[in-house]
Amino acid sequence: MFAPMIYQGGVYQHNKILELVEDLGGYLIQKNEMQTEVSLNLFVPKEDIGLLEAKANALKGELKYAPLAGTDILLVIPSLAFHHMPHPSCDIAEYLRREGATTTLIGLSRGVGKRIAQIKESEKKLIEEYDIAIFVMGIFDACIIEKEEKLLEDINIPTLVTGGPERLNLRYANSYVGGIGRINHRLKKEGEIKKLDDVLTSVIRLVEERRENIAKDPLIIEPPKIMYEIENQVSDIKDVVSPSPISIQIDGLRVKLPYNEYNNVINEIRFDDEGYKLGEIAAIKPSLFRQSILIKVRPISDITTI
Known part of the structure; x- marks a missing residue:
């Protein structure tokens, strides 16, 4: 299980926080830089929060629980x-x-x-x-x-x-x-x-x-992991000028790419460890918000229909 956290501190050496989160198997959800300060929205394995707190203290930053991260x-x-x-x-x-x-x-x-x-x-x-x-x-x-x-x-x-x-x-x-x-x-x-x-x-x-x-019937794959794979497999997401090219939701994501152009690409995103494609484990449809892509992940109980 992941815990939503916010790290706030100086821009200097904040990459050490990102490197640790990646090593722990966590995910960066959003990054905001404000001159000399940085704010990082993170999803971190609950059992490893202590390691992240120690690193944050060493960098003179602040780590706090963020109950609304990923909403x-x-x-x-x-x-x-x-x-x-x-x-x-x-x-x-x-x-x-x-x-x-x-x-x-x-x-x-x-x-x-x-x-x-x-x-x-x-x-x-x-x-x-x-x-x-x-x-x-x-x-x-x-x-x-x-x-x-x-x-x-x-x-x-x-x-x-x-x-x-x-x-x-x-x-x-x-x-x-x-x-x-x-x-x-x-x-x-x-x-x-x-x-x-x-x-x-x-x-x-x-x-x-x-x-x-949702925890009573968990999602097949957590939305932060889907976000990570989209960023790695869809290079055009890096060209989106929106502050949040991908918005994490409790049961899915909103991807700010045109549905008509990228529907097939999003459907074919691979999860090699699980052996699925995104289109097999989620409902992917056009959003009414600026023609973006809305992804709603299926629960584990649906796995027998895949």
Whole structure:
């Protein structure tokens, strides 16, 4: 089993961390360099975390558990207009990224108005490509309750709703965090940071529940290993200018290459130790996100059908 970790330290000699992770059989998920500092999202075998901690201490860096590393989280707001895109949406996204998550923000085309709010079928399918969806709502309890029924009823992934009222009983959301409504400034006061912590805690709980459910019937191959093989066998992935050419998900990956051009290439990726091709152990389909490739890995219980 792998543990998601974040290493933060100086750029100087950080390659020693990467070399150790590779020697331990772990994987680098994402690397961010900021002048003299570097942040590494890692998947490391749980039994070897002590070795990595010792190396991090020797390099004067910090190693911490990152519960959201390897997750792909979507924030949904009624629209991208300024009236419906308050600062909390961006602050929530940034707060989750600090814990290792990959975050995306979208606005609904018809999410405006308590009585007329709707969600299109294509929007529903896009939302369900992600691990967790966070719906950022406003300040009126009646509006949130009515919109929640219209927008979340048929969503088949874990969902969290944020809004102004401190407490609400919602029918379809898996979790609700109140005290976050329309705010015209960045969330930086003590009470506001506490609300961001509440969102983080709720998201971590939803992620851990998904991971526990998957652990009952584990994936045939872990997504980090698939990412590693894509990087080694598909050279064009190095030319993708996105900060995250490959986004790890709890049960798969999103590869930011055009599906029509690279579908066959991705299907033929080989796993020599296991004796499979990727197309044999995963569902590979076009994503609704910028025509990228969505990979959902099959569980071990499906191995008899291969």
